[in-house]
Amino acid sequence: MATTRRAFLKRTACGVIGATALPGPFVWAHSKTDAEPTRRPTLVIVYLRGGADPLNMLVPYRDRDYYAIRPTIAIAAPGAKDLEEGQRPCIPITRDFGLHPAMESLKPLWDRRLLAPILNVGSTHPTRSHFDAQDFMEWAAPGIKSIQEGWLNRYLQRTATRNDHFLRAFSPQPLLPRALRGEYSVLAAPGPGSDLALDAFADLYECEHGEHAREVEDPKEEGAQVTKDDAEKDPTPLKKKPKKGEAPASPPVTEENLDRRLIDAGANTVQKLRHLNDILRGAKPDRSKYPQGVLGQQFADIAAVIKAEQPVEIAAVDFGGWDHHSYQGGSSGQQANMLRLLSDCVARFVDDLGTTRMESVMILTMTEFGRTAAENGTRGSDHGHGGCMLAVGGRLAGGQVYGKWTGLHPSRLYVNRDLPVYTDFRDVFAETLAGLYQFDWRAADFFPGFTNPANKPLGLFAAG
């Protein structure tokens, strides 16, 4: 947590500057006037909860085994002769793979080399529990339960500077995805919040927050005015990296430290939500352009914040319901409907932002595991292992399928049943942070126990 920001909050809210501090000079250090030079790329994470079935997203349409082991849910090959009524074939993107027909709105992105699917990606841990698998992935620490902070939050902590923007990261939903949970304060808000409520409680929480901050602050910083100049002179990370093997700072749960967390969360609610309220009211996200429903609104809100030139680095949304144990459908049906919604949201979003902005935006979808290669007895699929990710962005070397593929012959499957994991999800995360932010995850010992990836880099990002 940025201690100087606490000092700032204390002054703004508790009378030194005045209780009206919205938005203070601090905020505008990053606002429209000088946004261009300081604007950083934006990473949009979409978590497909439930274990999205990769084989019906990226269809290996030349693999005979695919059709043999998925007699009722397989997506037909392009040009297939024996289509039943209403059945649609996949959309070929390479000589081996095609997109599910409901993902047709992503095809133009593929053609523009914006789309980079990654196959057989996942966890090195074998668990088939949704909840453990999600935790391991969102902490980017497979099998390590002592890590309790999300990888995106750890990234934010490690790279925090004195002038972090209030909306450096946010999630347009009631609660944060676990990848964004941790000591770095990140706003979760499904749209604007009540100004009346914020105004009523701002002083209480911000002032208490200031008191706490005073207790923990470096005395030298007391009274120091934080200005944009200072910030530019001193962009040093504020968070020390923990020593190797050191347990994460997780104080025992008691009333005293619960108090601290409450105050902290309350003060951050005020600061960050006021800012988001301002932006969303000013920018008026055009939700009508997006598919109806929550996901469309979330994409619209994220686009609006980016278009308001806010330096948002990370936005994350959850999209649940991918646990298709029964009747998942083929080219139409339950999974198809969800794929269509996801694809249409992404396509609208890319369109809404425009080519130039997409140069500094990347969308990455992920899921906790793939599903069984064969369909199960109830026209669905059970929990599997290797999954797939979709990356979309202007800087990506898109238009090609990433990841090693060895087919669906039982001998090539993980425990004869699931897609194998050839690409550790941490490889993708590492490459993403390095590609977008030049973040040196090796030096920072960022992924616990992950120092020496066996794989060569995927090369997701275009050279130069």
Next chain:
Amino acid sequence: MRIIMSLLVLLSPPLGGLLAGNEPPPAPADAPPPLSAHQRTWHALNRLAFGPGPGDVLTVQAMGWRDWFERQLDPSALDDSTLVELIAERFPSLRMDLRTTWEVYWPDLPKGFDELDQPQKDAFFEYRNRQYEIVQQELLDSVILRAVYSKRQFQEVIVDFWRNHFNIDQTKGLCRLMANHYEENVIRKHAFGRFEDMLLASAQHPAMSIYLDNEVSQKPLSKDEREVLEQIRRKRLKDPNAQMGMVATRISRHSGLNENYARELMELHTLGVDNFYSQGDVRELARVLTGWTHGWETVPYGSPYGFVFRHDHHDPRTKVVLGEIYRGKTEEEGVVAIRRLAHHRGTAEFISWKLSRYLVNDEPGAALVEKGARAFRESRGSLRELYRAIVLAPEFFEPSAYLSKFKSPLEFVVSALRATDAHVTDPRGVLFRLARMGQPIYRCEAPTGYFDQTEAWLDPGVFVHRWDFALSLVNGQVAGVQVPATLLEPWRDRKLSEVRTEVVNSLVPAPLGERADALLAKAQTAGQLVGLVLGTPAFQKQ
């Protein structure tokens, strides 16, 4: 190291059990003093009830929290007739068997329907859709009203625990129709009974069977059967009207194995994740439970609709689950497997750990978990004995547990309604608020149910909804809810500065401190004063 240990305990109940033999470290010299009688009363009302209503603290303090708790442990002996009557009158669906539920809330087309004219048909469909909405709303409404008004408060607190432990999502298919019966006949019926009975009732209830897909799980098709189907498929591609024949029709209605329920049965309902069992056990248990579905054919609940065992869908071959061999050809082997799981030592530890976390502390100590697990084992899974063991353990009143938990949205909202003696005439406004806070009741998609730890709810951003609720509540802006004038009566016609302390004391256990007092000084009415207190950090804790 202590931190690492406590994390391990937090995350892995079996390890907690292994460590349980260790003596707790002696209290350090500067240990905080034990809780006062006043604090104990508040603590009991916060954790074993949804917070105190007006006068509750005095009542419980006079009675002694221990006597109060013993009475709460026997809810049926507590007079709650006003609420019971209200529920019976307003929510008839809760008392219905499944057949009646079905007939009333999703009625069949009436006889002679085809002869009706279009407006009459439309009217019927409109009526049926409305009935379908009503049955869902009755369940949601009842959850709120019971939590707020029941005198059997501990029952409500415990029911919410099991509702999440055996989570179902009302919006999945026919759960919309079946969830009411599930709440009554699985959760409530067994909440003070035996764990194995609740487990078995959940396993055999159509709502769980639908929610976790066991309804469609059948023995795998043989190679020959699959071949028959493939032939039909090809035939039909050429001629869509091709006849299937009896054998093919039977096979085509057959599905196959689905692991979903078997996995969650071990991972979430009994043993805890990856604890004692493997993927192989998941599959074998799924085979044991093949044919466990629902239908109109038998009478397990005294009703013609309910659990059905389909011999023709059951896999009669030998299975091995957790080292035990199953050769049965009836539902009996599933019952045996479930009873064994209910009495597994891993289950005792997992349930005790989870309940200790809920009632005592987000990171319950190994010693406490073992006390609960022992009571569970020694009583053969008596839930009442488990509750007693955890609440009567010294850990329950340890100073470090006091006010250490962040209220979940449901706990916050219900405790605010109780504290203000609010009249909830239509709970939909409250349910809407809960959804906005991330906790729509009976709509948790993930089978984990809602979590109860601080970590799960305390994200920056959530406060605005609590503050908004607090202020809206006292301003009469929560739809369907009024704070009665009687609440403010004692403070009427008095200077606010004089009543401030009384208001605070009525809502939270201790003075709020200077900063909050400064905030309260801005209030212009006693109502506003109440609203502001409900939004302070102190009211978010329990």
